[in-house]
Amino acid sequence: MGSGIAHVVALGGYDVAINDVAKERFDTALAAITKNMSRQVSSGKISEEDRDKALSRISFAETFQDFSDVDLVVEAATEDETVKRKIFVAVCPFLKPDAVLATNTSSISITRLAATTDRPERFIGMHFMNPVPVMELVEMIRGIATDDVTFTRAKDFVDTLDKTIAVSEDFPAFMVNRILLPMINEAVYTLYEGVGSVDAIDTAMRLGAHHPMGPLQLADFIGLDTCLSIMQVLYEGLADSKYRPCPLLVKYVEAGWLGRKTKRGFYDYR
Ligand code: CAA
Secondary structure, eight states: OHHHHHHHHHTOOOEEEEOOOSSHHHHHHHHHHHHHHHHHTTTSSHHHHHHHHHHTEEEESSSSSGGGTOSEEEEESSSSSHHHHHHHHHGGGGGTTTOOOOOOOOOOOHHOOOOOOOSGGGGEEEEEOOSTTTTOEEEEETHHHHHHHHHHHHHHHHTTTTEEEEEEOOOOTHHHHHHHHHHHHHHHHHHHSSOOOHHHHHHEEEEEOSSSSOHHHHHHHHHHHHHHHHHHHHHHHHHHHOOOOOHHHHHHHHHTOGGGTTBBBBSSSO
């Protein structure tokens, strides 16, 4: 999702510095951004000049020291609280005092994440949807300490990206994933209980409910590890058995079948 966020922010006219665990990951991200922007050129959504200018605004940040001048950091690491906490602890000492720190978490408490930083009042949830260049929504979530100035700055920034904001309270998985993930989990139960095949379940929801993708195809697209993490956050955070992750979803994740990114999930992409 980080590359999708960089894509829309660069097209919005901002300089973007991307940090990742290795330079190769940045190279892969830049190749994906170039390919996706070129698709937008082909379909007439942007001009070649827009693409080239946006690409020239994207650079690699080798260390967090490269963030010493930025106004906004958007963390988009894997959906794992420990990983996110480590990043916040590492990045905060390099940031300007008034820099806003945002997280693209899909489910984890903004208040709890904010408490690990040196700036809970300038910390906010800014949750983009995948694929970021196509999906119009950004969920915005304030932690208990987020101040009004930060909320307004973050909101004004998202407005310039031509996205629509839905404001959510800080509850497990916010709004989109609170509704979407139990639907996907139920689709996995439907498969687990032998009610229908992968194809039948996805066809049923595509043609019967007019969803652009079937729920199992969407799960592969999101990543089954991310789906499981979100269900666990819902199950633990809301303490209701209706959010119990389907054992089949757990088994696929244990097998390393994480969907498109590992070339195997409910579908085989090899
Ligand atoms: N970057 C830029 N453009 C992209 C793109 C990308 N990564 N992916 C697709 N597109 C564009 C295509 O270029 C195409 O543009 P044109 O109409 O101008 O030609 C358009 O999107 C449609 O793409 P395709 O024709 O390739 O395929 P499609 O019609 O099947 O649409 C889809 C693909 C947009 C992904 C569609 O299947 C869809 O909307 N799926 C559901 C996605 C969804 O539910 N996302 C939310 C996931 S949940 C989430 O993100 C929250 C979370 O925290 C887990």
